[in-house]
Amino acid sequence: MDNTNSLNVKKTTNVLVTGGGGFLGGAIVRLLQKRGDAVRSFSRSVYTELETLGVEQIQGDISDQHAVEQAVKGMDLVFHVAAKPGIWGDYSEYYQTNVTGTVNVISACIKHKVARLVYTSSPSVVFNGTDMEGIDESTPYPAGFHAHYPATKALAEQLVVEAAGKGLLTIILRPHLIWGPRDNHLVPRIIKRAKRLVRVGNGRNLVDTIFIDNAAEAHVAAADRLEINPGLSGKIYFISQDEPMPAWDIINGILKAAGLEPVQRSIPHKMAWLIGALLECVYKIFNLKGEPQMTRFLADELATAHWFDISAAKKDLGYAPRISTEEGLRRLEHWLQQKSD
DSSP states (O other), rough: OOOTTGGSEEEEEEEEEETTTSSHHHHHHHHHHHTTOEEEEESSSSOHHHHHHHHEEEEEOTTTHHHHHHTTOOEEEEEEOOOSSSSOOOOOHHHHIIIHHHHHHHHHHHTTTSSEEEEEEGGGGOOOOOEEEOOOTOOOOOOOOSSSHHHHHHHHHHHHHHHTTTTTTEEEEEEEEEESTSSSSSHHHHHHHHGGOOESSSSSOEEOOEEEEHHHHHHHHHHHHHHHGGGGEEEEEOOOSSEEEHHHHHHHHHHHHHTTOOOOEEEEEEHHHHHHHHHHHHHHHHOOOOOOOOOOOHHHOOOOOOOOOHHHHHHHHOOOSSSSSSHHHHHHHHHHHHHOO
């Protein structure tokens, strides 16, 4: 048998992406498939785009232990991206998806001897409602949370770190405010509320964001580095554009990409916070559907600085944001124009 070229052939990696039909999950799926990995997606729905790409899809709920085990079986690597995002809703729903779902993924990875797990978290797990400027991964969790999403993501992070201590190779990434083409969360919310948007605070607060392609590339880089250097297991990394900008410049940039006018009106931070607190009470007392236009968490997010030191991700993962914010906004504008045609 001629084995001349066998050492030059990369072994195909079997990869599961939970939430593979979502914004970030889909970007990771496309990137993995492009480089030749065998990709499987686990989501609640079946997605036409993934079918077109030839991606294997398993439909199920992340809180269903049996369904998760079936999806994880036979995998070498798992990206756990699926989550319940947002700033409002029942705690039980956030817990079921973000915590119970993570417990299921971890136990399935251990049961089926998966080599690596990359977990998608959020910088909001350390947000305490005040300015957070240039902070690194040593920043502790706050004493309390004003939203269920960061509260449950913080619990899930701790479970992943604990799993690393039991031998599962894990890395946790904290991408901040992911946006770009195909966005089904941040960009649509800003566009939908364009005429009602009011600047909270003085508008000078700097924030980090991350363009979708950069976020996906960081996830794949983390998985690759973890394979080479198992000593990274259990570590947490902030990832971003590494170019903090005034929050309202980012929002106005997204509005401009959509052909909309910039935000003109403003409201003091304290007033927005009090309005948010009042609306939260009203929604809870009267069990109103939907979510309040303002909450305490949202008021703090919009008015405070939150940008991060990503030197650890640069050093350990070799991460560098390839696409600038300026270029990302151009790509977003092009996508929005195509979508509206």
